[in-house]
Amino acid sequence: MKTILFTLLLIPFIGFSQITISGTVKDKKTETLIENAMVVLKPFRIKGGGYYSGKKTKKNGLFKLSTNYTYPMQLITTKKGCETKKIKLKKGDTFVEVVIECDEDSIKEIIKEQTSDVDNDGVLDRDDGCINEPGAIENNGCPWPDDDNDGVKNSEDSCINQAGPIENKGCPLPDGDGDGVPDKEDKCPNEAGDKGNNGCPTIPKEFTEFIKSNQNKILFKASSSVLDKGGRATLEKVKMLLNTYQNTAIIIEGHTSTDGSASYNQKLSEQRASAIKDYLISQTIDASRISTIGYGENQPIGDNKTVKGRAESRRAKIKISL
Incomplete structure (x- = not known):
């Protein structure tokens, strides 16, 4: 009307x-x-x-x-x-x-009103739809919608719900083993690993299987630190793994049964660990990749009251050094 x-x-x-x-x-x-x-x-x-x-x-x-x-x-x-x-x-x-x-106060307020841009996005506050958040001039001073927060606005994002780099149109880079390291940066693209290790496992899979199968244990005779044939065969496997995975280091733990005094057993456990290290060094493994420690009689795995139990405790174990 x-x-x-x-x-x-x-x-x-x-x-x-x-x-x-x-x-x-x-x-x-x-x-x-x-x-x-x-x-x-x-x-x-x-x-x-x-x-x-x-x-x-x-x-x-x-x-x-x-x-x-x-x-x-x-x-x-x-x-x-x-x-x-x-x-x-x-x-x-x-x-x-x-x-x-x-008047002086009024013109100051007028100038402030006409020039204020709190978020410094080039859109004056009076025209800014998002006064405290920088945005595009074409979007009234508001950020373009970006649902996955990857820095690629929805209108240009081919994977709107998955974060990805701008160079891949907002889509994640291919990652075949799903370890979070893109294939193009992954030195082990077919084996899940750690970001800090270029996509390769910190503990290589073969080493993990070697340890899980209990092949990393070497037994010794009573009061001896001499490697027998079985011990040397085990160390051949260790040598092969160390040659394959050049960035891997190991630690050798020496143990004894309770035969003899505690001080004797401590020294013997250290000798057993050193014997293994010396053997690997003789097989061209760098000494800097091998650490040793002796635990004496403090970590038995068998019952020291039985012959079988004491034999099981006369051992050395090889572990990955993390």
């Missing part, structure tokens, strides 16, 4: 000529172009039917007003904290630069 009434009111004025005035509003002292100042264009005397208009200044203090009344006209400018300015317009005036005086 309001729209229809407005249209009807304008019908009598269609034949009238129209005057258009444009211009800017600025502060006298700082020469700041003032936005949101109210500017009204109206005749000095209203005779007969017609219309006049008032609008707030836009960006850069610009305004454009029109009326179908005739000259003389007046331009009335108001802004909170500033003087009200009235300018008489004569025939031929089409562009007006309105200069008003604003």
Whole structure:
């Protein structure tokens, strides 16, 4: 109903000529172009039917007003904290630069309002839909949606729910063994490993199987640290693994039964560990990859009250050094 009434009111004025005035509003002292100042264009005397208009200044203090009344006209400018300015317009005036005086506090607030950009994204706070979050100018100062938070906006992300690099259109890089290390960076692409070890297992699979199968145990005769044929055969397997996995180091643990004194057994356990180390060094394994420790009689695995139990405890074990 309001729209229809407005249209009807304008019908009598269609034949009238129209005057258009444009211009800017600025502060006298700082020469700041003032936005949101109210500017009204109206005749000095209203005779007969017609219309006049008032609008707030836009960006850069610009305004454009029109009326179908005739000259003389007046331009009335108001802004909170500033003087009200009235300018008489004569025939031929089409562009007006309105200069008003604003008090110091008001102009400071106006400048702050017109230039503030809290999130430094290039979109002024007054136009910014996400005032505390940097975003794109084309998106009203808000970040583009990025559901998987991979830095690739949804509109350009081929894997919208899976994080991936920009160079792969937001999709994860291929990772055949699923260890989190992309195939192109994985030195063991077919075997799950650790990121810190270039995608290779920290403990190689073959070593793990070797240890689980209990092949890493070497037995010794009573009061002896001499390797027998079975012990040397086991160490051949260890040598092969160490040659295959050059970044792997081992620790050799020596143990004894409770035969003899504690001090004797401590020394014997150390000798057993050293005998294994010396053998591997003789087989060209670098000494820096081998550590030894003796536990004496403190970690028996068999019952020291029986012959069988004591025989089981006369041993050395080879472990991966982490």
